[in-house]
Amino acid sequence: MATEIFIGDPARFLDGKALASYVGMIPREYSSGKRAATRRAQQTGKSVPAISLVRGAAHAVRRDPELQRFYRRKVVQKGFAKARVAAARKLGIRLWIMLRDQIDYTEFCRRGLARQS
Numbered sequence: 001m002a003t004e005i006f007i008g009d010p011a012r013f014l015d016g017k018a019l020a021s022y023v024g025m026i027p028r029e030y031s032s033g034k035r036a037a038t039r040r041a042q043q044t045g046k047s048v049p050a051i052s053l054v055r056g057a058a059h060a061v062r063r064d065p066e067l068q069r070f071y072r073r074k075v076v077q078k079g080f081a082k083a084r085v086a087a088a089r090k091l092g093i094r095l096w097i098m099l100r101d102q103i104d105y106t107e108f109c110r111r112g113l114a115r116q117s
Contacts, residue, residue, distance in 0.1 A: 006049040010100045016093030023050045025089040050088070053095075057088035064109070067091070 013019045020026055024047070061071045067087060074083035098108050 007095075007099070010096055013096060016096040019096040020089045020092045023053065023092060025050060025053070025085060025092060049092075053088040053092050054084055057084060057091045060091055061087055066109075066112070 007019065007022075010019075013022065017026070057067075057071075061068050067090065070090060071083050071087045074086045077083075078086070094105075094108060098105065101108075103111075
């Protein structure tokens with residue numbers, strides 16, 4: 001319910017990455033000439049949906065094997081906190097797809113398995 005209140009119509013976002021940026025889960029980039037650096041995710045944005053996605057990701061990582069593999073890989077690469085935000089960002093993109101196509105999570109997972117085979 002909180003996602004529908006804060007996100008609203010999914011058609012106003014071009015893609016799932018635009019939703020993740022709106023919520024504030026995209027890392028900042030500082031570039032100048034040949035130098036490019038990324039910093040932590042933005043602190044601006046909508047905090048309630050971001051917190052909801054992070055909490056939802058913590059639960060989804062335990063239930064979804066694909067998301068669990070992604071999370072474990074990110075824990076090894078980046079650490080626990082960044083892995084949790086990365087999983088929440090991925091969950092936000094999945095949420096946008098589900099709202100756009102008006103499907104539930106089990107249907108989303110079924111479509112993903114059908115696409116892989």
